[in-house]
Amino acid sequence: MDPFLQAAIEQARQGLSEGGLPIGSVLVRNGQIIGRGYNRRVQHGDPMAHAEIDCLSNAGRQSTYADTILYSTLMPCFLCSGAAVQFKIPKIVVGDSVNFPGGESRWGRSVDLLRSAGIEVIDLHDPVCIDMMKTFIAQHPTLWNEDIGI
């Protein structure tokens, strides 16, 4: 198991234990985790508190993201993809794209925006991430749909 994806899974489990959505994220530079976060929509009543946004918030102000890698247990939506594009994060490693292949819009999918913007997206297709999200969506479909604006 990739240790950074493992750290993102631990974030996701923390969120789940608090009654939130099990989605976690870490930001890595030079083999070190510089930010960790998880979805806190339910806990904070905050629709912007997606895992990747929470992670980037917790990492604090950075002079550059050019040497960072963003990990997420789930394929980023347009909100989180937009953050990566704006701040020029060059690489994103994803655990699960089965339960959510990215945000959808009339334009296209968020993963296509990432790739079109030159961001490398690596999908680890991790069974732990896939199973964790599948179980949550089956148990809490309404909460999940709210999270992605459906």
Place this chain on the structure above:
Amino acid sequence: MDPFLQAAIEQARQGLSEGGLPIGSVLVRNGQIIGRGYNRRVQHGDPMAHAEIDCLSNAGRQSTYADTILYSTLMPCFLCSGAAVQFKIPKIVVGDSVNFPGGESRWGRSVDLLRSAGIEVIDLHDPVCIDMMKTFIAQHPTLWNEDIGI
């Protein structure tokens, strides 16, 4: 002056008074403001605390955004545009696109993403917004560049 843009300007001025960037935003439904926010990157040390994100956070969880309009004193970057696309905000009213015409990427500009996703973008080209941002950027160019990841 559009009263909702005026409210967004008041948010921007609040941010400026706190030593932050003068960018404000409000979310409107049925002629009522349901969320207000301003850029708090400096105040909170949070690179995700763009005005529109702060506004959408403060509005709290919504069952739909289909009947909302997002106002911003400045053209949204990819982060904030991504939020609008993901949550299907149908209309964005902007005060200033002179000092920042939207985020840039290898793919294109954030405003093109908004329009390609079917979001109506109205640019009021407001002289108060334009002058406020122009003055700030001239005085604090490094802070501004950091805000948009340059």
